[in-house]
Amino acid sequence: MLDLIIIGSGSAGLSAAIYGIRANLKLLVIEKEFEGTGQVALSSKVDNYLGLPGLDGYSMGEQFREHAVNFGVEFLEASVTEISKDDNSKIFTVKTSKGEVYEAKAVIYAAGAVHRxxxxxxxxxxxxxxxxxxxxxxxxxxxxxxxxxxxxxxxxxxxxxxxxxxxxxxxxxxxxxxxxxxxxxxxxxxxxxxxxxxxxxxxxxxxxxxxxxxxxxxxxxxxxxxxxxxAAGSVPVSKVVEGVADLNPAGYIIADENGITSTPGFFAAGDVRTKTLRQVVTAVSDGACAATAAAHYIESL
Ligand SMILES: Cc1cc2nc3c(=O)[nH]c(=O)nc-3n(C[C@H](O)[C@H](O)[C@H](O)COP(=O)(O)OP(=O)(O)OC[C@H]3O[C@@H](n4cnc5c(N)ncnc54)[C@H](O)[C@@H]3O)c2cc1C
The missing domain is CATH 3.50.50.60 (FAD/NAD(P)-binding domain)
Structure with missing residues (x-):
């Protein structure tokens, strides 16, 4: 049994992984793309991330990922197809496209957004x-x-x-x-x-x-x-969350700055959640806050 499953290895998921592992959580990051880093890799130049001006997005994503790898974060390449929670045991079950089934006490969903x-x-x-x-x-x-x-x-x-x-x-x-x-x-x-x-x-x-x-x-x-x-905007990748937590009419997961959703133990971080600014810096912040909130939640069980 895992403490935490993080879905997505973009800026939010990788940041959550670093905060989660430093909080001693037994965690797994499930990522759709092999060694992916999400949307940041598509940016020619990220000029608005504090302390790293002018870095190209691909290199920034690689640095984020390397940080998590060096901290011992484990990754699984698969697409999450189903998430459910047993209300009695409070355990989450996460199924993947490869047929694997994982159980965890908490989930951080950080699957981002795609082009419209x-x-x-x-x-x-x-x-x-x-x-x-x-x-x-x-x-x-x-x-x-x-x-x-x-x-x-x-x-x-x-x-x-x-x-x-x-x-x-x-x-x-x-x-x-x-x-x-x-x-x-x-x-x-x-x-x-x-x-x-x-x-x-x-x-x-x-x-x-x-x-x-x-x-x-x-x-x-x-x-x-x-x-x-x-370049007509983006849509949240939240289909798999329907019935798991509340979404707004546009499909974004309704969550506060700590990633807390309508379902206890299920957190949302990054572009996939309701917020006004969808950027690398806010995705990284979301991951950190959600992992910290998840650690408190797991502690409270
Ligand atoms: C062209 C472009 C330029 C940009 N330029 C800037 C910029 O200059 N500065 C800035 O701050 N921001 C910029 N952004 C925005 C920034 O990249 C995003 O806000 C940020 O990367 C979002 O991170 P995220 O982790 O929430 O989501 P993503 O980066 O979208 O990561 C989500 C990850 O989840 C994975 N995933 C999805 N579904 C599943 C599933 N079912 N199972 C497992 N994994 C799944 C995806 O494969 C992906 O790797 C830009 C975005 C684009 C597209």
């Missing part, structure tokens, strides 16, 4: 054939070419800036006439000569033959492109 799809014709058809959700991963394939970025938040504008250094031309397609991104980022985008803003516009269809060659906007306008990067 536009759900337009051509999006699935041309996935990895010109449709991408990660500029830092795929941008280099479009050196000297023309791309479009869809979205109006920090990620979309960051992507447009990143691509503007590689591509001949970048169209930034946004459905409103104002951006949700930080002022400084908006200013930098507006100053880039090869970024063209396509405002008050929505994608109707992504067109191509064997690869993307154009994007059609609602209203009929078509723009020729070689690739399209979709």
């Amino acid at each position: 799809h536009l759900d337009v014709p051509g999006e699935d058809e041309f996935a990895s054939k010109g449709v991408s959700y990660c500029a830092t991963c795929d941008g280099a394939f479009y050196r000297g070419k023309t791309t479009a970025v869809v979205g109006g938040g920090d990620t979309a504008l960051d992507d447009a800036l990143y691509l503007s250094a590689l591509c001949e031309k970048v169209y930034l397609i946004h459905r409103r006439d104002e951006f949700r991104a930080a002022e400084i980022t908006v200013k930098r985008v507006k100053e880039k000569a090869n970024i063209e803003l396509v405002l008050n516009s929505q994608v109707e269809e992504i067109l191509g033959n064997d690869r993307v060659n154009a994007v059609k906007l609602v209203g009929g306008k078509t723009i020729d492109i070689d690739g399209i990067f979709i």
Whole structure:
């Protein structure tokens, strides 16, 4: 029997693991991807994490992980498919895609969030054939070419800036006439000569033959492109938590800053929980707080 199972090895899960193991908890981290570090790995440069300015996201994730490995944290590569709690014994049972079953006194759920799809014709058809959700991963394939970025938040504008250094031309397609991104980022985008803003516009269809060659906007306008990067926000990975703890209408797990949910012993940390700022620093903080709260909970049993 484990004290604690941590689901997810992103910034929140890894931070929870370090705090959990230092609290002498017998714990296991279950991670969907082999030696994954979650979304942080997708960031070209994390410039807002205290004390580590300018570090690329991949290296930051590797450092987080190495810290946990060096502290003796054990990892299991599998996807969690089911979580349940026995109300009498108060024991949690966690099942994985590989058929394994683990029991623990407490669970920290830190499965993060994934990219939101536009759900337009051509999006699935041309996935990895010109449709991408990660500029830092795929941008280099479009050196000297023309791309479009869809979205109006920090990620979309960051992507447009990143691509503007590689591509001949970048169209930034946004459905409103104002951006949700930080002022400084908006200013930098507006100053880039090869970024063209396509405002008050929505994608109707992504067109191509064997690869993307154009994007059609609602209203009929078509723009020729070689690739399209979709940065339209994210959705929480919380399907498996339905019936385990309360979710808000958008699917985020309702939890406070200590990760405490509607189910005693079940904690939520990182991007998957209700909060206003979803960043590395808040995910790391969440992991620390949730592991500390979990240790107190286990002690109280
Ligand atoms: C392109 C991009 C750029 C960003 N730039 C910045 C930045 O500059 N600064 C900043 O502070 N933040 C940035 N962010 C946001 C930041 O990366 C996230 O807020 C943070 O990484 C969230 O961490 P997390 O641990 O909550 O979730 P994630 O990082 O999403 O980790 C969740 C983990 O859980 C795993 N998982 C999911 N489901 C299961 C399952 N069923 N079983 C087992 N494991 C599962 C996933 O594989 C993943 O590894 C950026 C995000 C993106 C996408």
